Amino acid sequence: MNKHRIHRVAKLTGLSKDVIRVWERRYSLVKPSRSANRYREYTDEDVSLFRFLKEEMDQGQTIGGLAMEGRDSLLQRMHASSIPKQQEFAPHRSLLDELISRLDPLDKGRFEQQLNAAIAVIPFEEAVQRILLPLQRRVGELWHEGRVNIAIEHYVTKLIQQKLFSVINQLPANEFGPRVLIACPEGEYHEIGAQAVTYLAAARGCHVYYLGPNLPLDDLEALCERVHPDLILLSLTETQSDEQAQHLLHRLQRLSQRWHVAVGGNGACAMQPLLEHTGIELLDDLGTLHNRLANLLATHQRAFH
Numbered sequence: 001m002n003k004h005r006i007h008r009v010a011k012l013t014g015l016s017k018d019v020i021r022v023w024e025r026r027y028s029l030v031k032p033s034r035s036a037n038r039y040r041e042y043t044d045e046d047v048s049l050f051r052f053l054k055e056e057m058d059q060g061q062t063i064g065g066l067a068m069e070g071r072d073s074l075l076q077r078m079h080a081s082s083i084p085k086q087q088e089f090a091p092h093r094s095l096l097d098e099l100i101s102r103l104d105p106l107d108k109g110r111f112e113q114q115l116n117a118a119i120a121v122i123p124f125e126e127a128v129q130r131i132l133l134p135l136q137r138r139v140g141e142l143w144h145e146g147r148v149n150i151a152i153e154h155y156v157t158k159l160i161q162q163k164l165f166s167v168i169n170q171l172p173a174n175e176f177g178p179r180v181l182i183a184c185p186e187g188e189y190h191e192i193g194a195q196a197v198t199y200l201a202a203a204r205g206c207h208v209y210y211l212g213p214n215l216p217l218d219d220l221e222a223l224c225e226r227v228h229p230d231l232i233l234l235s236l237t238e239t240q241s242d243e244q245a246q247h248l249l250h251r252l253q254r255l256s257q258r259w260h261v262a263v264g265g266n267g268a269c270a271m272q273p274l275l276e277h278t279g280i281e282l283l284d285d286l287g288t289l290h291n292r293l294a295n296l297l298a299t300h301q302r303a304f305h
């Protein structure tokens, strides 16, 4: 089981470090262990419980009332309520199998008809997670294994990109929302992760600048001076060698002295140990991104009022 320090728990749950400490002191629902150097360490279950408490409070419960219920009962309710949610966003495997079978030989009509019909009946955010991203992974993997040709991969990738952007373009532009710059740094060409993040940020009311793949950091920095972003989100899909990772982090640290910088994607997760104490945040899944954006929007709103 993973152990998380308090700053990470704050990022994962959207609660402030102060609230986490106060809840610990007053209500004892979560009792972190201590590392050798006395840092609080929380388990995955603690993190889930904090998230659950937050959801309950968003629905009108008070922390005092929840604390009276007791940890065991809360955990039971949490596990019962989390099952359907996890299933909801799991990849839609049977549909994906059928879609893949329409690619060789290519049956464009049926492929698009089936894809469009499936996407139309669920919220788009769910479609992104259950259908579009897994489809991209599946087709990319088939190309990597030499089982579909690059023209087919490009056809599917472009279709997915069109769907993401057509929905993004229909969202109301929020000029006054927090400014979020999203890109893949130089050398990173896998861009669907960054595009999905763009959709999620725009859908929540951020003012998004999507800058695409392979962006030199000098140029990103120059744009930051103009735009003054509230957050920079970088997508790293490929795992880097240690030397490449160190080089990249050195550059990102410079950027993070002026702006909030967060990285996500499989390549970023692989760099986790190197990210400690750099000031660069790791957002290791879309749930963490969701919390980070919620915090950003709340802070931004407070600053405006």
Ligand code: B12
Pocket: 133, 134, 136, 137, 138, 139, 140, 141, 143, 144, 153, 157, 189, 190, 191, 192, 193, 194, 196, 197, 233, 234, 235, 236, 237, 238, 239, 240, 262, 263, 264, 265, 266, 283, 284, 285, 286, 289
């Ligand atoms: C699709 C794919 C491709 C497509 C890319 C299409 C495109 N234009 O984006 C194609 C087929 C073109 C391709 C090409 C290449 N690929 Co490729 N590709 C993949 C594949 C299958 C999926 C990557 C992807 O799109 N991920 C994005 C989404 C769909 O999934 P995800 O990574 O899980 O992302 C999730 C989270 O990480 C998160 N996320 C992502 N970014 C961010 C950012 C933030 C801020 C946050 C919060 C979250 C977040 O969102 C997603 C949802 O949960 C992976 C293998 C795999 N299964 O991961 C290999 C892989 C990444 N590719 C690889 C390589 C080497 C290449 C090539 C260099 C191969 C070559 N010799 O030419 C080229 C380079 C790219 C190029 N020049 O276009 C390697 C990388 C190896 C490494 N060092 O890590 C991999 C791992 C394959 C492998 N097993 O070797 N690839």
